[in-house]
Amino acid sequence: MKTTANVCMALLAILLMSPSMSVAGDDGWEMLFNEKDFTGFKQLNGEAKYTVEDGMMVGTTKLNTPNSFMATEKTYGDFILEVDLLVDPSMNSGIQIRSLSTADYKDGRVHGYQVEIDPAARAWSGGIYDEGRRGWLYPLDLNQKGRTAFKNGEWNHYRIEAIGNSIRTWVNGIPCSDLIDDMTAEGFIAFQVHGIGNESQVGKQIKWKNIRIKTKDLVPSPWTDVTVVNLIPNYLSPQERAQGWRLLFDGKTTDGWRGAHKDAFPKSGWKVDNGELIVLSQGGAESQGGGDIVTLDEYSTFEFQADFMLTEGANSGIKYFITEQYSPGKSAIGLEYQVLDDEKHPDAKMGTDGNRTVASLYDLIPAHENKIVKKPGNWNHARLIVTGTRVDEWLKGNNLTRTEYKGAHVEHWLNHRKVLTYERGTQAFNALVSRSKYKDWEGFGNWQSGHILLQEHGDEVHYRSIKVRKID
Numbered sequence: 001m002k003t004t005a006n007v008c009m010a011l012l013a014i015l016l017m018s019p020s021m022s023v024a025g026d027d028g029w030e031m032l033f034n035e036k037d038f039t040g041f042k043q044l045n046g047e048a049k050y051t052v053e054d055g056m057m058v059g060t061t062k063l064n065t066p067n068s069f070m071a072t073e074k075t076y077g078d079f080i081l082e083v084d085l086l087v088d089p090s091m092n093s094g095i096q097i098r099s100l101s102t103a104d105y106k107d108g109r110v111h112g113y114q115v116e117i118d119p120a121a122r123a124w125s126g127g128i129y130d131e132g133r134r135g136w137l138y139p140l141d142l143n144q145k146g147r148t149a150f151k152n153g154e155w156n157h158y159r160i161e162a163i164g165n166s167i168r169t170w171v172n173g174i175p176c177s178d179l180i181d182d183m184t185a186e187g188f189i190a191f192q193v194h195g196i197g198n199e200s201q202v203g204k205q206i207k208w209k210n211i212r213i214k215t216k217d218l219v220p221s222p223w224t225d226v227t228v229v230n231l232i233p234n235y236l237s238p239q240e241r242a243q244g245w246r247l248l249f250d251g252k253t254t255d256g257w258r259g260a261h262k263d264a265f266p267k268s269g270w271k272v273d274n275g276e277l278i279v280l281s282q283g284g285a286e287s288q289g290g291g292d293i294v295t296l297d298e299y300s301t302f303e304f305q306a307d308f309m310l311t312e313g314a315n316s317g318i319k320y321f322i323t324e325q326y327s328p329g330k331s332a333i334g335l336e337y338q339v340l341d342d343e344k345h346p347d348a349k350m351g352t353d354g355n356r357t358v359a360s361l362y363d364l365i366p367a368h369e370n371k372i373v374k375k376p377g378n379w380n381h382a383r384l385i386v387t388g389t390r391v392d393e394w395l396k397g398n399n400l401t402r403t404e405y406k407g408a409h410v411e412h413w414l415n416h417r418k419v420l421t422y423e424r425g426t427q428a429f430n431a432l433v434s435r436s437k438y439k440d441w442e443g444f445g446n447w448q449s450g451h452i453l454l455q456e457h458g459d460e461v462h463y464r465s466i467k468v469r470k471i472d
Contacts, residue, residue, distance in 0.1 A: 027214075028214045028215075028216055028217055029212045029213070029214050030212060030213055030214070030215075031211065031212050032072065032081070032189065032211045032212060032213045033057055033208070033211040035052070035055035035056070035209075036052060036055075037052055038050065038052070038070065040072060040073055040074065041070050041071060041072055041073065042070075042071055042073055043068060043069065043070055043071070044068070044069045044071050044101050044108070044110050044190065045066050045067055045068055045069055045101070045108070045109065045110050046062070046065040046066040046067050046068030046069070046193065046195055047062055047065040047068060048060060048061055048062045048065060048068035048193035048195075049062060050068075050070050050193070053207075055209060056207045056208060056209040057070065057191060057207070057208040057209070057211070058205055058206070058207050058208075059093075059191065059192075059193035059205065059206045059207075059208075060193070060203060060204070060205050061091070061193055061194070061196045061201055061202055061203060061204045061205075062193075062196075062202065063196060063197070063198075063199060063201075063202050064195075064196075064197060065195055066195050067110070067131075067192055067193070067194055067195045068192065068193040068195070069096060069099075069101075069110050069190035069191065069192050069193075070190060070191045071096070071099070071101070071110070071188045071189070071190035072188045072189045072190065073188070074188070075186050075187050075188050076097070076098070076162075076186065076187070076188070076189055076213070076215065077098070077162075077185055077186035078162060078163050078164065078215065078218055079160075079162055079163075079213050079214060079215045079218070080159070080160070080161050080162075080163075080213070080214045080218055081095075081097065081158075081159070081160045081162075081189065081211075081212075081213050082157070082158065082159050082160075082210070082211075082212050082213075083095065083157075083158050083208055083209075083210065083211045083212075084155050084156065084157050084158075084208070084209050084210045085117065085155070085156055085158065085206060085207065085208045085209075086154070086155050086156070086206070086207045087117055087119055087156075087205075087206040087207075088119075088204040088205055088206065089119040089152045089153060090119075090201060090204055091117075091119065091194060091201075091204045091205075091206055092117065092118060092119075092120065092194045093117040093191075093192050093193065093194055093206050094114040094115060094116050094117050094129065094131070094192045094194075095114065095115045095117070095158065095160070095189070095190070095191060095192070096110060096112055096113070096114050096131060096187075096188070096189060096190035096191075096192060097112070097113050097114075097115065097160060097162055097167070097187070097189055098112050098113050098162060098167075098184045098185065098186060098187040099111065099112030099113065099114075099131065099184075099187040099188055099189070099190055100112055100184065100187045100188070101188075105132075106132060109132045110131060110132060110190065111130075111131055111132030111133050112130070112131060112132070112133070112184055112187050113128055113129075113130060113131075113137075113162075113167060113179075113181075113184065114128070114129045114130070114131040114192070115127075115128060115158065115160055115169050115177075116128070116129055116140075117150075117192075117206070118150070119150065119152050122140075123140065123147040123148070123150065124139060124140040124147070125140070125147075125149065125150035125156070125171055125176070126140065126146055126149060126150070126158070126169045126170070126171040126174075126176025126177055127139055127140040127146075127169075127176065127177055128167060128169065128177045128179050130183075133183075136416070137179055137181065137229060137231070138177040138178070138179050138229050138416070139416055139417065140176065140177075141416065141417055141418060142227045142229070142416055143175075143176060143177070143226055143227060145174060146171070146174060146175065146176035146177070146226070148174070149170075149171035149172050149173075149174035149176060150171050150172070151172065156171055156172055157171070157172050157173070158170070158171055159173075161218075161220060161221060163218050163220055165180050165181060165182045165232060165237075166178070166179070166180055166220070166237060166239075167179045167180075167181065168220070168221065170221075175224045175226045176226070177226070177229075178224070178226045178227065178228045178229065178239060179228075179229050179231070180228060180229065180230040180231060180232055180235070180237045181231040181232065182231075182232055183231075189213075191206075191208055193206065223238065223239045223242040223243070224239070225243060226239075228240050228243070229416060230465065233251065233275050233307070233464045233465050234247060234249065234250060234251035234275055234464055234465055235465075236467065240467075243469060244469040244470065245467050245468070245469045246467065246468065246469065247466065247467050248295060248452075248466040248467060248468055249277050249463070249464065249465075249466040251272075251275035251276075251464065252272065252275075253272065254270070254272060254277070254293075256295060256296055256297075257293045257294065257295060257296065257454075258293065258294060258296060259290060259291050259292070259293055259294075260291055260292040260293065260294050260322070260324060260331070260332040260453060261291075261324055261332065262291070265290075265293065266289070266290025266291055266293065266456075267290065268280075268289055268290045269282065269289025269290025269291065269456050270289070270290050270293065270456065275464055276309075276462045276463065276464045277454070277462070277463045277464065277466070278460065278461070278462050278463070279316055279454070279455075279456050279457070279459065279460060279461045279462075279463075280460060281311075281458065281459055281460040282456075282458035282459075283458060289456050289458065290456060291331070291456055292319075292331055292332050292453050292454065292455050292456050293453065293454050293456070294322055294324070294332065294451035294452065294453045295451050295452045295453075295468075296451075297451070298449045298450055298451055299320070299386070299407075299449060299450070299451075299452060299468065299470060300386075300406040300407045300448055300449035301386055301387050301388070301406050301407045301470065301471040301472070302384075302386050302407075302468055302469065302470050302471055303383070303384065303385050303386070303468065303469050303471060304318070304320070304382075304383070304384040304386075304452060304467070304468045305381065305382065305383045305384075305465065305466070305467050305468075306318065306381075306382050306463055306464070306465060306466040306467070307379045307380065307381055307382075307463065307464045307465045308339050308379070308380055308382055308461060308462065308463050309376075309377065309378065309379050309380070309461070309462040309463075310339065310340070310341045310376040310377075310380075310459075310461055311341075311376055311377070311459065311460040311461065312341060312344055312376045312377075313341050313344035313345050313376075313459065314339075314340070314341050314345065314376065314457075314459035314460060314461050315339070315340050315341070315345050315347060315457040315458075315459050315461075316339040316340075316454070316455045316456070316457050316459065316461040317336045317337060317338055317339050317340075317362060317453075317454075317455040317457070318336070318337040318339060318382055318384070318452070318453070318454060318455070319332065319334040319335060319336045319337070319452070319453035319454075319455060320334060320335050320336075320337070320384060320386065320450065320451075320452050320453070321334050321335050321407070321445065321447045321449070321450035322334040322450045322451040322452070322453045323447050323450050323451075324451070326441060331455065332453055333438070333441055333444070334445075334450060334453060335361060335362075335410075335424075335445050336361070336362035336363075336455070337359060337360075337361070337362075337382055337384060337412055338356060338357065338358055338359060338360045338361075338362045338367075339358060339382070339455070339461060340356070340357060340358045341358075341376050342357045342358050342373065343375075344376075351363050352366075352435075353366050354366040354367075354369075358371075358373055358380075358414070359371055359373075359382070359412050359413075359414040359419045359420070360412075360420065361410075361412065361420060361422065363436045363437050363438065364422075364432045364433065364436055364438075365420050365422055365432065366420070367412060367414065367419035367420050368419045368420065371414050371415075371417065371419045372414065372415045372417060373414065373415070374415065379464075380414065380415055381413075381414070381415050381416060382412075382413070382414065383411075383412075383413035383414075383416075384410070384411070384412060384413070385409075385410070385411040385413070386407040386409070386410050386411075386471075387407070387408075387409050387471055388406075388407070388408045388409035389404050389405065389406055389408060390404070390405045390408035390423070390424070390425050390426070391404050391405075392404075392405070392425075405424065405425050405446065405448060406448055406449070407424065407448075407449075408423055408424050408425060408426075409421070409423055409424075410422055410423070410424060424445055424446060425445075425446045429445065430446075433445060452468065
């Protein structure tokens with residue numbers, strides 16, 4: 001018995017001294033980094049210096065070397081990761097998750113999801129970037145509260161939940177990103193030291209500590225009101241459903257839509273194919289096919305999203321507050337989020353100051369010049385936010401009359417960046433209308449509610465992931 005006990009004690013001592021051992025606690029957490037050396041890790045791509053100091057992983061910048069990554073040798077699929085980090089305010093860095101480095105992809109360049117560490121004024125810490133592939137997936141323009149989470153010059157606590165097709169991030173307990181994507185289900189975790197090209201940045205450091213991971217019995221954190229970026233076509237995530245979103249297109253049918261000024265969906269001019277709602281080409285002849293389509297329901301305050309893909313030279317539009325009170329049988333009149341190939345369609349050069357270009361409020365307000373547009377053949381993402389109430393008061397005889405207009409505040413977004421904002425029904429808005437092609441339409445743009453419309457302009461345009469939620 002004594003000999004057996006001694007052997008067990010010796011084995012336990014060996015295990016406890018082993019630098020590669022990370023013992024899981026009763027709560028399921030394991031230390032990802034042993035705080036002594038880089039056993040279980042390997043450095044990839046760049047030659048920045050990595051050291052272990054006082055139990056911390058420390059990365060130090062080096063001049064003229066690519067981005068460097070201290071990567072786990074093990075790969076991870078579903079997990080919850082927590083880490084504390086302190087970064088020099090002049091640096092940029094990130095935490096790679098579900099990432100890869102293979103000889104057949106850009107000679108081994110690290111690629112995959114990166115959770116941003118951004119001390120700069122942009123303040124996108126906690127955002128999600130696709131390193132070496134698609135670029136920004138979740139910029140923090142989508143979450144203004146999340147931009148306030150990171151504290152410069154202090155230790156910051158990151159939490160990352162990667163469960164199924166969901167990736168969610170928190171910085172110092174504040175939710176920052178919510179991404180739904182299925183491009184990469186498993187990969188390594190890595191800690192980045194960003195490449196530099198300026199001698200003044202040499203020797204800057206980022207420090208990581210308390211790096212722990214849980215891979216079993218994972219329970220997602222409660223759902224939040226953070227904007228969800230969902231890159232899986234025609235799919236609603238649990239968090240989106242909890243937020244009140246519903247699909248306006250299921251990828252298979254035209255349920256929920258009808259022709260403008262009609263009782264049924266058009267028999268021509270549109271088709272559903274490969275999970276896409278497609279406007280068919282009519283040689284650029286507007287409304288010569290099936291005509292525009294509108295939602296069965298009307299909306300006053302709401303948020304709307306859709307992916308659209310243009311063909312070369314194509315024209316379409318997303319209109320809202322459609323009442324169908326004008327011009328029966330013709331294209332329905334309403335506020336329009338322009339969908340256009342700016343390079344090849346002549347309408348982009350018409351109007352005033354670019355107010356007929358993609359994502360503009362058609363013929364009224366141009367989208368910002370710094371908008372990011374993907375060329376025909378690629379998917380772009382449109383988003384509309386219509387909120388708020390405007391109250392008008394005036395005297396009628398001896399009585400004060402009040403009128404409330406819902407949906408006064410409007411925002412246009414393109415590819416997850418806000419490109420314009422305006423207020424309906426204001427003096428400034430009405431002045432724009434008076435100088436536009438809509439000047440003869442009484443009360444244009446000031447309706448209380450209306451349908452959402454997809455325009456058939458005679459050009460082939462594809463739509464998918466069309467969704468909406470009403471906002472009280």
